[in-house]
Amino acid sequence: MMISFDGVSRRFGTTAAVVDFSCEFASGKTHVLLGSSGCGKTTLLRMVLGLIDPDTGDVTVDGRKMQVSSRHELNDQMGYVVQEGGLFPHLSVRQNVTLGAEARGWTVERITERVNVLRNLVGFDDDMMDRFPVELSGGQRQRVSLMRALMTDPPILLLDEPLGSLDPMVRDDLQRQLKRIFQALGKTVLFVTHDIREAAFLGETITLMTDGQLVQHGAFSELAQNPASEFVTRFLRAQDMPANWKRYF
Amino acid sequence: MRRRSRNVSLAALALGWLVCNVASAQETIRVGSKSFTENFILGEIIAQVAEQVGEAPVDRNMGLGATAIAFEALKAGEIDIYPEYTGTISFTILNDGNVTGVDAIREQLAGSGVTISDSIGFSNTSALAVTTAVAEQLDLRTISDLKRHSELTGAFGPGYLDRPDGWPGLQQAYGVTLADMRIIEHSLKYDAISQGEIDLIDVYTTDAKLQRFDLRILDDDLGFFADYQAVMFVREDFADRFPRTWQALREALVGGIDNARMSGMNAAVDLDGDSTPAVAAGFTGASSGATGDIRIWRDIAQHTVDHLYLVLVAVGLAVVAGIPLGVMAARLKTIGRAALVSVEVVQTIPSLALLVFMIPIFGIGQSPALVALFLYALLPIVRNTYIGIVGIDPQLIEMSRLLGLDRMQTLRRIELPLASMTIMAGVKTSAVITVGTATLAAFIGGGGYGTLIVRGLALNDNELILAGALPAAIMAMAFHAAFEMLDRVVVPRGLRISLGQAG
Numbered sequence: 001m002m003i004s005f006d007g008v009s010r011r012f013g014t015t016a017a018v019v020d021f022s023c024e025f026a027s028g029k030t031h032v033l034l035g036s037s038g039c040g041k042t043t044l045l046r047m048v049l050g051l052i053d054p055d056t057g058d059v060t061v062d063g064r065k066m067q068v069s070s071r072h073e074l075n076d077q078m079g080y081v082v083q084e085g086g087l088f089p090h091l092s093v094r095q096n097v098t099l100g101a102e103a104r105g106w107t108v109e110r111i112t113e114r115v116n117v118l119r120n121l122v123g124f125d126d127d128m129m130d131r132f133p134v135e136l137s138g139g140q141r142q143r144v145s146l147m148r149a150l151m152t153d154p155p156i157l158l159l160d161e162p163l164g165s166l167d168p169m170v171r172d173d174l175q176r177q178l179k180r181i182f183q184a185l186g187k188t189v190l191f192v193t194h195d196i197r198e199a200a201f202l203g204e205t206i207t208l209m210t211d212g213q214l215v216q217h218g219a220f221s222e223l224a225q226n227p228a229s230e231f232v233t234r235f236l237r238a239q240d241m242p243a244n245w246k247r248y249f
Numbered sequence: 250m251r252r253r254s255r256n257v258s259l260a261a262l263a264l265g266w267l268v269c270n271v272a273s274a275q276e277t278i279r280v281g282s283k284s285f286t287e288n289f290i291l292g293e294i295i296a297q298v299a300e301q302v303g304e305a306p307v308d309r310n311m312g313l314g315a316t317a318i319a320f321e322a323l324k325a326g327e328i329d330i331y332p333e334y335t336g337t338i339s340f341t342i343l344n345d346g347n348v349t350g351v352d353a354i355r356e357q358l359a360g361s362g363v364t365i366s367d368s369i370g371f372s373n374t375s376a377l378a379v380t381t382a383v384a385e386q387l388d389l390r391t392i393s394d395l396k397r398h399s400e401l402t403g404a405f406g407p408g409y410l411d412r413p414d415g416w417p418g419l420q421q422a423y424g425v426t427l428a429d430m431r432i433i434e435h436s437l438k439y440d441a442i443s444q445g446e447i448d449l450i451d452v453y454t455t456d457a458k459l460q461r462f463d464l465r466i467l468d469d470d471l472g473f474f475a476d477y478q479a480v481m482f483v484r485e486d487f488a489d490r491f492p493r494t495w496q497a498l499r500e501a502l503v504g505g506i507d508n509a510r511m512s513g514m515n516a517a518v519d520l521d522g523d524s525t526p527a528v529a530a531g532f533t534g535a536s537s538g539a540t541g542d543i544r545i546w547r548d549i550a551q552h553t554v555d556h557l558y559l560v561l562v563a564v565g566l567a568v569v570a571g572i573p574l575g576v577m578a579a580r581l582k583t584i585g586r587a588a589l590v591s592v593e594v595v596q597t598i599p600s601l602a603l604l605v606f607m608i609p610i611f612g613i614g615q616s617p618a619l620v621a622l623f624l625y626a627l628l629p630i631v632r633n634t635y636i637g638i639v640g641i642d643p644q645l646i647e648m649s650r651l652l653g654l655d656r657m658q659t660l661r662r663i664e665l666p667l668a669s670m671t672i673m674a675g676v677k678t679s680a681v682i683t684v685g686t687a688t689l690a691a692f693i694g695g696g697g698y699g700t701l702i703v704r705g706l707a708l709n710d711n712e713l714i715l716a717g718a719l720p721a722a723i724m725a726m727a728f729h730a731a732f733e734m735l736d737r738v739v740v741p742r743g744l745r746i747s748l749g750q751a752g
Contacts, residue, residue, distance in 0.1 A: 049651060075651055086648045090666045090741035099662065100652035132743035148652070 001062040001077060001155045001188050002027045003048055008057035010043055010212075017043040018054070019212040025205070027155075030182045030189040032203030034196065040212035041192045045160050048190065049080060061156070079149030083161040085141040087133040087148075094129040097147045104152065118147040121181060139170040146181075157182075160192045175201055196236060208232060277308045278491055281331035281613075283319050284312040284692065284703050285435050286518050286525075287373060287455060287511060291332035293529035295481065298501050301535055302494045310613060312703040314601055314692025315408060316341050321608035322694070323363055323482060328613065329490075330498075333482035334373060336475035338365065340414035349475060366481035366499060371455060371508040374477045375414065378452045378464040380442060391470040395425045401448040404433040404441055407601075409451050414475055422473040436706045439464075453477075455508055457516030479506070501533065522710065548701065549716060555696035556724065559615065559687045563622035564680045571627050571679075572672065575634020576660065589635060596628045600686055604693045618687070618695025625686050626679045633675025637668025669740045670748070677732040684725040688717065698724075 004024040010017050018040040025031045033041040046052050047059045050071030059066045061074050087096050094115065101111050119126065122143040133141055142162055149157060162178075163171045179202055182189050193199055199206050200220040208215040208223060208231075215235075216228040227233045278299045282292025292311050299307045310328050313319040320342055322328045338358075339348050348357050351367055358364050379389055379401075387398055395401070409415040410430060420426065427449070433441060438450045439458045452459060452466065459466065481498060488495040506514075514532065517523045530536065574592065578585035595603075603624065607617030641664060649659040665672070691699030701717030704710070737745075 051647065051651075072653075075653060078651070080648070080651050082644065082648075086644050088645060088649075088663060088667075088743075089747045090744040092743060099649075099654065103652065103654045103658055132746050134743070134747040152653070 003156065003188060003190065004060050005044065005047075006058045006060070008044075008047065008054040008059060010040075010047070010052065010054050016212050018047075021057070021209075021212070021214055023207060023214055023217055025188065025190060027188050028186045029204045030179075030191060030202055031205045031207065032199040033190065033192045033207050033209065034194065034199045034203075035209035035215075036194055039209045041209055042160055043212075045158050045190060045192055048156075048158060049078060050074060076152065077154050078156045078158055079152075079154045081142070081145045081149045081157070081159040081162045083164040084138075085133065085145040087141060087144060089133050092130050092132055093124075093136070093144050096133070096144060097129075097151055100148070101151050114151060114153075115147075118150055121150070121184075122147055122177070137170070138166050139174055142166065142174060143177075146178075150185075155187055157185075157187045157189045159189070161194070162191075163195075163198065164193070171198075178202065208235060210235075276490070277306045278304070278330070278494060279308045279310055279328045281310040281313050281319055281322060281328035281694070283316065283331070284314055284706065286457070286515050287453070288332050289525045289704075290511075290514050290518060290529055291369070291479065293525050294502070294532055295330060295332065295498060297526075297529050297533040297535040298498055299491075299494045301533065302491075302497045304491050304494045310694040312691055312700065313613065313694060314604065314689075314703075317605050318608060318613070318693055320482075321605065322613040323484065324361075325608060325612050326362075326484065327608070327694075329487055330481055330483040332369075332479060333365070334477035334479055335365070335368075336374070336414055336477035338480075338482070339475060341412060344413075346413065346418075346475065351478060351480060362485055364483060364485045366483060367503045368478040368480055369502050370479070370504040370506045371511045372476055372478050373453045373455045373511070375474045376452050376454055376466045376469065377419075377449060378442075378459065378466050379449050380445075381463045381465050383448055384465040384467075389465075389467060391468040392419070392423050392425065392473070393470050395427075395449075395467070396423065399426045400428055402429040402431070402446075403427045403449040404431045404438060404447040405451045406435045406438070407432055415451070419473055422471055434706060455511045455515055457512055457519040461516075461520055479511075506532070525704075549720060552696065552698050552700055552717070553720060553724070555615075555700075556684070556687055556698045556721070559618060559622060559690055559695065559697050560680065560683050560724070560728070563619055563687070564626050564676070564683050566619075566623045567626035567630050567679060567683075568676055570623075571630030571675075572634050572665075574627070575631045575672070576638060576664075578631065578635040579638040585635075589631060592627050592631050595624045600625065600689050601692060604689065608693065613694040615690075615695050617693055618690035618697075622683055622687055622690065626683045629675040629678040629682070630672070631675075633671045633678075634668065637671030637675075638664050640671070641667050666741050667744065670736070670744060673732065673736050673739055677729060680728045680732065681725045684721055684728060688721055 002024060005021050008021045009019055021040070021044065033044060035041050043052070047054055048061065048066060050066050050068050053068050061077065064074060066074055088099070091099065097115060097118065098111050101114065115129070119129070124140075124143060124147070128136075128140070133144070136144065145162070163174055166174065175198060182202070191202055203220060205218060206220050206223055207217045210231060216223055216232050223232055224236060227236070280292055280296040280299065282288040289311055292309070296307050296309050310322070313322060313331070316337055319328070319331050319333070323331060335349065335351060335354055338354050340346055343354070343357055345357070348354055351365060355365055377392055383389065389395065389398070405416060410432065411417070416430070431447065433447075433450075438452075439462045441447050442450050442464070443462045452464065454466070458464075481502065514528050517528045517531075518525055574588050578589040598606075600621065603621045604617060607621050611617035611620055645663060645667070646659060649663045654662060687697050688699035688702055690697050691703045698717040698721045702714050705713030705715075705717060
């Protein structure tokens with residue numbers, strides 16, 4: 001399912017969050033929205049979810065216009081994962097994961113079957129399913145959040161800094177796992193991060209943004225080899241630095 | 250399923266309450282009294298005489314909290330008869346100080362549905378009293394002498410500072426002012442003045458304690474105080490409905506009690522600790538029934554049932570109405586806030602005033618008490634539901650809606666469970682407060698532990714007051730404990746674990 005932005009702008013008070021943003025995200029691929037915090041990438045994600053409307057321009061999903069007023073028509077097509085997981089603290093892992101399917105009136109058999117598939121996908125033991133979110137580690141919580149987003153098998157997966165609060169080793173593991181899952185499922189993935197290496201590792205396309213504007217859209221190699229502006233080079237290099245710190249001494 | 254059966258049992262409870270009220274409407278002689286010793290005794294005498302005649306069963310509604318409550322009850326037909334005073338009728342009920350004397354009042358009341366008997370034979374006139382020591386020290390003999398001593402502290406019964414036949418009129422007639430004026434329960438006045446906390450109190454001329462506490466009545470040198478002849482305040486149709494009883498009451502009571510006798514009966518109750526029924530029986534010759542400890546324990550059991558009923562029904566209804574109101578307050582900005590504010594306004598009405606408002610609509614007894622208690626029980630529940638729901642992380646609500654849950658599903662599966670701990674805290678507060686407030690129900694004949702407290706206050710009997718106050722305190726603690734346990738059922742385990750209350 002293709003997601004496209006056409007001349008989209010959005011202000012919050014006096015702040016321009018997104019300015020004349022146009023871009024197309026092809027079906028079945030993993031796209032990374034990259035930029036420092038406050039660059040407008042989360043706003044774009046929330047527009048796709050129909051949580052906010054653009055002031056001008058259109059957001060279309062599979063050719064249909066996404067608006068807050070008609071959100072429910074398209075929400076079935078999307079799974080959503082946020083930083084920290086956004087899990088319901090009063091529900092067990094299993095209840096969190098199955099909530100959406102229950103609301104849609106799935107049978108118990110269908111739910112059980114699907115939960116087993118997802119458990120295997122993210123590598124979660126059955127005895128973990130009756131724990132509560134507070135009893136899980138950060139990485140486990142994100143895997144539950146991913147299961148929940150995938151429960152009803154939506155063609156689009158939206159992730160907003162899902163690994164942002166995890167420590168480096170867990171983050172590294174989950175990045176590998178996510179890449180494997182994205183490739184296996186073939187969904188249209190829109191992945192928001194500010195981490196250049198995460199973007200390079202996961203993204204089939206990378207959309208670099210600053211101050212609400214699109215800077216460059218393309219594969220990581222394109223950004224690295226043919227930077228559209230000085231900003232692209234600076235952004236890539238700034239985060240590149242720690243790995244090559246010895247060069248500077 | 251569990252929730253549904255709970256709703257059904259509440260509905261059954263409400264229905265049972267209605268049925269009880271309808272059933273109690275059979276023809277009985279309903280005798281009332283206000284909540285001070287003399288009125289208790291006179292009320293009891295009326296009740297005993299009526300029982301001796303045996304024309305109809307007698308239903309006692311003693312200890313009604315104020316003139317307004319007793320009169321509203323009489324006017325509404327909730328009681329048939331209670332002892333009143335001509336002066337009170339002139340000033341407080343007719344609002345006309347020129348209508349004095351039994352005949353003039355009776356003429357004025359004609360056609361209003363209520364009337365009065367001839368004088369019972371004594372006059373319980375208002376007066377001001379100081380301790381003999383203070384009187385001698387300051388050379389106080391008359392009310393006019395007070396003009397020289399505005400530094401004195403006065404304490405007066407509820408309503409006295411507002412009644413035209415009370416302080417405002419007195420101030421106008423004599424031009425006296427006091428620096429410090431307080432309101433005090435009738436039965437506490439004498440202790441307060443004897444301990445020197447206050448210098449001046451309002452008294453009635455038949456009060457038993459005048460002698461015991463060595464007080465001096467200040468001479469009403471300008472003749473301000475109206476005559477307060479004791480009469481039977483009665484519904485106009487009483488003589489037709491209960492002709493033999495009315496005949497017997499007039500024979501026994503009209504001109505039957507003089508000041509000395511009344512003062513003596515007051516003293517027997519107030520100072521010697523005799524029970525009201527026993528003292529009344531001394532006058533009527535009736536056997537006063539079971540007395541002493543057995544009666545107290547039986548009373549406490551009955552009052553416990555009544556009290557529990559008041560609290561459970563009032564809080565039950567408040568939960569049923571309050572949680573939706575709280576949700577509404579959280580959801581609908583204007584209407585919701587308006588609902589929240591009105592519930593808060595209700596809370597600011599003094600409880601006794603709220604009870605008085607209820608009488609014209611619901612009469613006296615359990616119904617108005619339940620309505621008033623329900624209104625008081627609402628606020629903590631509505632407010633906590635509101636706070637609980639507004640305080641939920643908006644991201645969770647957003648997530649719920651994105652997962653495909655509609656508004657009702659989100660409310661049921663996400664919002665109410667997440668707010669459950671706050672809501673339960675509100676219900677707990679409400680229940681504990683209601684246990685306390687329900688003691689006021691006795692002032693309008695609503696039953697419960699307050700009946701013992703009111704009677705204890707009227708009889709100056711600390712044990713009786715404790716017999717009402719202690720069980721009320723215990724019940725409040727029991728409710729608290731019960732709700733702590735209920736928390737474990739209602740509040741989801743995951744939430745309790747998150748908040749460090751694993752179990």
